[in-house]
Every structure is written in structure tokens, then in C-alpha cells.
Amino acid sequence: MLEKTGLPTDDDLKKVIPDKERLAKGAVVIIECFQKIPCDPCAISCQFGAIKPFKDINDLPQVDFNKCTGCGICISACPGLAIFVIDNNYSENKALIKLPYEMLPLPEKGKEVYALDRAGKIVSKAKVVRVQKIKNKTNIISISVHKNMAMKVRSIKVEDKKNEG
Amino acid sequence: MKKTNLAIIGGGPAGLSAAICAASSGAKITLIDDSLELGGQLIKQTHKFFGSKKQFAGIRGIEIAKNLLQEIKKYKNIELIGNATVTGYYEDGILTIVQGSNGDIFIKLLPDRIIVATGASENMLTFVNNDLPGVYGAGAVQTLMNLYGVVPGNNVLMVGAGNIGLIVSYQLLQAGIKVEAIVEALPRIGGYLVHASKIRRLGVPIYTSHSLKEVYGNDGVEKAVISEINKDFEFIPGTEKELKVDTVCLAVGLSPLSDLLWQAGCQMKYIAELGGYVALRDDHMKSSLDNIYIAGDVAGIEEASSAMLEGKIAGLNAAVSLGYRVDNFLELNRNLRKELEELRANPLSEKVKIGLEKALLKREVDQ
Structure with missing residues (x-):
């Protein structure tokens, strides 16, 4: 399916999502990388050894979720923009999602944006919690969404001011 | 000498x-x-x-x-x-x-x-009206946008889901241009799937086993017709879709x-x-x-x-x-x-x- 549509299936995702207990503990990485390609910057970038060093440059990333602090440094390191950090402990009913963003304009902290799923469909609204400008221009946006959206939302759409009212 | x-x-x-x-x-x-x-x-x-x-x-x-x-x-x-x-x-x-x-x-x-x-x-593709203004190679689109800061059009159909087609689609989106769809003749996406996924997240559909049949327009591209193709790469009648685009970008190898x-x-x-x-x-x-x-x-x-x-x-x-x-x-x-x-x-x-x-x-x- 993924090869036909560009959308990972539930089975694909099962392989990269940590178990419930780990998710409940707070911020943790989810690497949506399912194809062997020659690429290892995620493992190189990880300061905690959570993304295990590659034996072969074509390996898929292997994560030790217990070592992951959810720092998110790998998000901007990934050339494929395939890495997200999910914090299910953000508040009682909200989860925090850190995602890579290379579009302009950047969203503003505190503002609402549309939250999109993996197919680019608007599935809810999200609040921009933090905007990290990163030197390599893969910026990191932290948004809060309802907990039941944490595994669905993977992108945002910033309302273009030109088109507003 | x-x-x-x-x-x-x-x-x-x-x-x-x-x-x-x-x-x-x-x-x-x-x-x-x-x-x-x-x-x-x-x-x-x-x-x-x-x-x-x-x-x-x-x-x-x-x-x-x-x-x-x-x-x-x-x-x-x-x-x-x-x-x-x-x-x-x-x-x-x-x-x-x-x-x-x-x-x-x-x-x-x-x-x-x-x-x-x-x-x-770059390879060319044969289809009806492929000489209309608005039909570009992906290399030309990249040169216009990334070297000279010129957008090639407003609504783009990308032909080819290899790495070039996927990457240029993403660049078009970054430039604020709407990519209506990506068609790929093969039954699977040829480029890196992480590229495909990141474009999907931005709302662009990828149609595999589809190809561009023809484009229409007077002075330039006004619409494109895409169609499903079978395993022998023949168009399947009745599967045509019309897309309102002013630009067709070819990334076909x-x-x-x-x-x-x-x-x-x-x-x-x-x-x-x-x-x-x-x-x-x-x-x-x-x-x-x-x-x-x-x-x-x-x-x-x-x-x-x-x-x-x-x-x-x-x-x-x-x-x-x-x-x-x-x-x-x-x-x-x-x-x-x-x-x-x-x-x-x-x-x-x-x-x-x-x-x-x-x-x-x-x-x-x-x-």
C-alpha cells in the first residue's frame, strides 16, 4: 500500500509506534521510515543512543524507546522529514506533537492552525505551542491536539493571511 | 592550442x-x-x-x-x-x-x-498537445524556481513519481504553487517513500498506474486528462479524470x-x-x-x-x-x-x- 499511495498502513505504523506504557510516560520519538535507503543522519544526530547506530547505511532506524528523551534533535536531522515526537503527557486531554516544517510562512506561537493527517486532510485544529527555527531550515513546530488525534495528525496548514477575510 | x-x-x-x-x-x-x-x-x-x-x-x-x-x-x-x-x-x-x-x-x-x-x-513523453506552452521538463521548472525565482504556473500536474517528480512537487508546494496530482505509470512509487509521504501530508494525491493522456488549451495548457493504465501501459477507457491545470511538469526519467x-x-x-x-x-x-x-x-x-x-x-x-x-x-x-x-x-x-x-x-x- 505504502508503495502505491505514499501512505503507511496501520501495520507499517505498528512497527514504529512505542507501546502504551512508554507513550504514557511522555515525549517519545516516532520514526515513520519504512524503506531501506542509504541514510543514517538520525542515528548520528541522537545524543542518547536511543536511535541505535547503524551497522549498514541502508538499515532502517531502530529505536530504544526507553533511552529516548523526546528531545527532537533527530526531527530536523532527518532528510526524509519522517520523524515526529509525541508527548501524550502534555495535559489531561491534549497531546503535544513536534513535527518538521519547511514551509513559509511559519506559524505563530499561540495561534491556531489546521491539523492535517498523513493524507493532508484537515482533521482538527491545533494550537501552536512552540516554533523552533533550526539552522538547517527544517524547523520544528510543536502543536497541541486532542489526545485521540496524536497518532493521526502529522502536518499543519497555516492560514494564509492574504486569503483571510 | x-x-x-x-x-x-x-x-x-x-x-x-x-x-x-x-x-x-x-x-x-x-x-x-x-x-x-x-x-x-x-x-x-x-x-x-x-x-x-x-x-x-x-x-x-x-x-x-x-x-x-x-x-x-x-x-x-x-x-x-x-x-x-x-x-x-x-x-x-x-x-x-x-x-x-x-x-x-x-x-x-x-x-x-x-x-x-x-x-x-530529460526524457520526453508523447501525448496530445505536448508542445503547448505550460508543458515543462522538471529540470526547467527547477531552474526557473530555484535559480531565477520565477514560478512556472499556478496549478501543476506532475508526471512521474520518481525522486525528481516527488522532490520538484515538494519544491512547487514550498513556492506556494498548487500541485493538483502526481501520476505515475508504474504500479508503485519509484522515488523514496519518505519523499512521497511528505508530499501526501501536504494534500497532494499520488495516482500510481496512471498516466497523462492529453492536455488541452488555446495559448497554453488549460486542462489535462489523466487515465488509469493497465499492466501493458494501455489506457483503460472510462477511467479518465480531467484536471484543471495550467502547467504540466514531466519527470519521466x-x-x-x-x-x-x-x-x-x-x-x-x-x-x-x-x-x-x-x-x-x-x-x-x-x-x-x-x-x-x-x-x-x-x-x-x-x-x-x-x-x-x-x-x-x-x-x-x-x-x-x-x-x-x-x-x-x-x-x-x-x-x-x-x-x-x-x-x-x-x-x-x-x-x-x-x-x-x-x-x-x-x-x-x-x-
Whole structure:
């Protein structure tokens, strides 16, 4: 399916999502990388050894979720923009999602944006919690969404001011 | 008549890497490129590269070009001839070069060795009205947007879901242009799936087993008709979809630009897995002629990361073949070849590896 549509299936995702207990503990990485390609910057970038060093440059990333602090440094390191950090402990009913963003304009902290799923469909609204400008221009946006959206939302759409009212 | 040790034709990732590697030996290098700016396709590539740290992973193509150019400038023994086309290779070993926007400067160059790193040209697709304004190759779209800051249109249909189609779609989205859809004739996405997923997240559908049937318009593209195709690549009647687009961008593959190699008389072979006619070569990137080496897409369509490694191998071996000394040559050569092998050790490179096997010269062992 993924090869036909560009959308990972539930089975694909099962392989990269940590178990419930780990998710409940707070911020943790989810690497949506399912194809062997020659690429290892995620493992190189990880300061905690959570993304295990590659034996072969074509390996898929292997994560030790217990070592992951959810720092998110790998998000901007990934050339494929395939890495997200999910914090299910953000508040009682909200989860925090850190995602890579290379579009302009950047969203503003505190503002609402549309939250999109993996197919680019608007599935809810999200609040921009933090905007990290990163030197390599893969910026990191932290948004809060309802907990039941944490595994669905993977992108945002910033309302273009030109088109507003 | 100008003379040089090593003429490198093409200043893309392969040619630049070859020049740097060969220049470290002290050989006199002449690098000829047809663009106003060196770097080949790298200067249009705004995405971060894959590969390992050694191959600039995580760095955007445009930054890699800057790094290579900085390195080139360090060497006084590299001469650049820019905005110039090599128009011919003659029996006496002379390259003819035409330089300048009007082509009014003519240079004759006699090199001891030549590295052909001319890259590739884009493939065209046959469909009704494919000569309407608004039908572009992906390379042209990238040049317009990323070099000159000009948007090609407002609503784009991308044809081809290989890495180029996917990457250029993403760049179009970044430029604020709507990409209506990506169609791909094959039943699966050919480019990296992470690229595909990141475009899907931005709302662009990818239709595999679909192709472009025709485009309509008076003075330019106004709409495009796409259709599902069967496994024999025939359109399936009744599956047509009409898209309102003003731009059609073709990313349907590349063919090696091997004219000079033909002219030189290198042993050539059609190898589909490598994108077309390529020169046979040994594992030091030397063609069937002792004075001609090849590197990059002209040797087989691949990624810039492998082009850079091939360039280094060709540069190194061409310099050493002229008697120039490179410290730890054997080790260096071995390591480069190992790096290249590692880069290709994934399922997506299987096809290329089959092609490369066919392109390898089997020589009599010299006693």
C-alpha cells in the first residue's frame, strides 16, 4: 500500500509506534521510515543512543524507546522529514506533537492552525505551542491536539493571511 | 592550442568531485562546464541529501555545491572554462570548445586524459498537445524556481513519481504553487517513500498506474486528462479524470548524455537499467579507451551521492595513470569503491547494480 499511495498502513505504523506504557510516560520519538535507503543522519544526530547506530547505511532506524528523551534533535536531522515526537503527557486531554516544517510562512506561537493527517486532510485544529527555527531550515513546530488525534495528525496548514477575510 | 593533463567535461557533482580528487595529486586540470554557474543539478536542489556523513548526508544540494566550489578554489592547478560547450572530440585527441553566450570564443584543448561527466538529459513523453506552452521538463521548472525565482504556473500536474517528480512537487508546494496530482505509470512509487509521504501530508494525491493522456488549451495548457493504465501501459477507457491545470511538469526519467563518448569511439552498450546507452567501463571508471574516464549520470542514471563517489574514483585513477603521486592511493581507491558499494546495498539499487554488472568491461588479464 505504502508503495502505491505514499501512505503507511496501520501495520507499517505498528512497527514504529512505542507501546502504551512508554507513550504514557511522555515525549517519545516516532520514526515513520519504512524503506531501506542509504541514510543514517538520525542515528548520528541522537545524543542518547536511543536511535541505535547503524551497522549498514541502508538499515532502517531502530529505536530504544526507553533511552529516548523526546528531545527532537533527530526531527530536523532527518532528510526524509519522517520523524515526529509525541508527548501524550502534555495535559489531561491534549497531546503535544513536534513535527518538521519547511514551509513559509511559519506559524505563530499561540495561534491556531489546521491539523492535517498523513493524507493532508484537515482533521482538527491545533494550537501552536512552540516554533523552533533550526539552522538547517527544517524547523520544528510543536502543536497541541486532542489526545485521540496524536497518532493521526502529522502536518499543519497555516492560514494564509492574504486569503483571510 | 591549449594543453592540459586532465580535461573534465561537466561541472556537476561528478565533475567537481573528480577535479578536487585529481587536483590533490598536482596534475593540471581543466574543468569545462556549459552553465553560467558550476554545480550542475546540485545548485537547484533544496532538499537534504541522504547517504552518510561522508557523502554530505543531511546537507542540502545547494550547500553541497558551495562546499565543492570552495574546495575547487583552493587549487591553483584547476582551470575553469565556464559557459562553454565541448562540441567535439577529434582523432588526434583534441577537444573543441565553444565558449560564451554567442559562442564566439573557440578553444582547442589537448588533454592527456579526459573525464566525461556530462550528466543526463530529460526524457520526453508523447501525448496530445505536448508542445503547448505550460508543458515543462522538471529540470526547467527547477531552474526557473530555484535559480531565477520565477514560478512556472499556478496549478501543476506532475508526471512521474520518481525522486525528481516527488522532490520538484515538494519544491512547487514550498513556492506556494498548487500541485493538483502526481501520476505515475508504474504500479508503485519509484522515488523514496519518505519523499512521497511528505508530499501526501501536504494534500497532494499520488495516482500510481496512471498516466497523462492529453492536455488541452488555446495559448497554453488549460486542462489535462489523466487515465488509469493497465499492466501493458494501455489506457483503460472510462477511467479518465480531467484536471484543471495550467502547467504540466514531466519527470519521466533521464538518459545519459553520451554523445562525446560515441564520437570518441568508446565501446557503448544500451543498458535499460542505467537509462540508455552508456560506455562500458572498468571498476576504476575507465572506458574502453585508455585516455577516457566516465563518472556520474553519463555512466548510468543514479543519485548525486554516487556521482560524487564515481567522480572521485575517476579523478584519482586518471591522475595516477599519468604518473602523478597520490599518498595511500591504493587504500583511498579501495575505500571509495567500498563506500560506493555500501551506498548501493539496498533494494532500490538492485536495478542499477544489474545494469552496472552489464556495463563492466571484462578484460584480458595483463601479464
